[in-house]
Amino acid sequence: MAELKFVITGTAGVGKTTAICALSDVPPVATDADTTDELSLIKNTTTVAFDFGEVILDDGVRVRIYGTPGQERFRHMWEIIAEGALGLIILVDNSRPDPLQDLMMYIDNFQQLIAETGFVVGVTRCDRSDRVSIDDYYSYLESRELFCPVIEADPRSREDMVALMDALMAMLECA
């Protein structure tokens, strides 16, 4: 069955659950569990299966937005969630030690979805670190012959998340 589904992935703690809250028209479902590792320095809970929100279009059609767990050990969920999706948003935390490496990990793991549909990159916490600039992301993507929007975004801001979705839709329209 074709599902109208988009996926948000990215680093643990980057704000995927928050982003879905910002976009969803219905109370989102979050499968969160208490953090027991170094992530607990940043946050108390983490997504272990998926987050789920819905956008209801004017004609009543429901579009689902799934957030994945961020950590690589939950790769089994990535495969399940990516199945049949129409597009991908990757959120990258710019204040982490090597955000380009982080981005690469998600691009590699969501390779098939990216090749079949399209993706955009949202860069968060640019105010905390400017070691890696937006241009660096573009250079990196270009080196892998990927051309996609890279946009500074705050997952708490509905406006920013809408801008990401808008860019993704535009890219998919012109696929």
Place this chain on the structure above:
Amino acid sequence: MLAEKEENSIKRSVVDQNLKELISSVDSIYAVVLSSIDGHPIARQAQDNFEDSKLAAMTSSCLALGEKIAMEANQNGCDFVIIQNQDGFLALKRVGRKLVLTTLADKSINMGMLLSATRQAAEKLYQEIT
């Protein structure tokens, strides 16, 4: 958090003892895994070689999903998530806020036996280590 880790290592022997008791309590139980609620393996007992790191992450996803589905269906107090297969059973049970206990048994087991052994071990673990 460091203190927590230290405490955990002290409790390692208690954990191992409990898992050993569980696996030896019923013949058909061939492996037990204790993992953190966010998907890290903590301890295991198994009859054969047994890879638990992937299983730990997957049981974490599965338990969270089972608990959410129960809530969505207006059923409170998710007790077990049970996976019944041609070859056997897996029973997942939450232990306090931070842990999950997974019991694996072959198909010869009586389901009631599996659940009660798992429950007893979970309750004992909860009292002794949390």
Place this chain on the structure above:
Amino acid sequence: MDSNRTISLHGFRDTDETVFCSLLSLLSFKTNAVWEVVEDETCDVTVVDVDSNQGLSLAETMENNGRRVIRFGQLSSMGAAGEMCLQKPLRAANILKCLNSLNQGDSSGHGEQTAVPVVAESIKEETVAGFRLRRWPCQEILNAYPGSSRLCALLMKEALTIEQTVERSGMAADIVWDFVNACQQRNFVVEQSITITTRNRSEHKPANAGLFAMLRSRFGSRG
């Protein structure tokens, strides 16, 4: 060379139908013919969901009657290799491949599965200056030119001339010019020489009826 073709869908779930129609309208720039979804029995081709017994036998009956059928379903429910197949889930590339190979003019209904080169028309090659976005423009520019994210997407993927951009976006030339100028001032755009092949394509349907456009307008309308 563009011609009008009709297509009908049988046994589709609502979501599949929505996705199919959206993708079809989005693909209108790339298909060799202009496809219209109809409910008419006398259409050029019928897509049948063969994941039910009913659908499968309908597909077989239609094929036996010499009708053009595209089987739509799980891989396991697909028929012999020669038949036209569209695998679930729906993908733009697969739809395109199917429709364009149908359009090759083979009348047997046993379309080839290989990608088809763009229909040869009177082709002329020349090298001209094109524009490519080196990064997604800031919100200020996007807001100043409503609908410009389409332009961005086109210019992000490849360098295009203004004429090409106008043609593919369906937007007015002066707006495209202004937009590219605004991007140039902010250093968002680079000039590249590109080789273009001019073709005489007569008709374009604006690709705005689809799901993605609906989503964008939904978000846009709430701001």
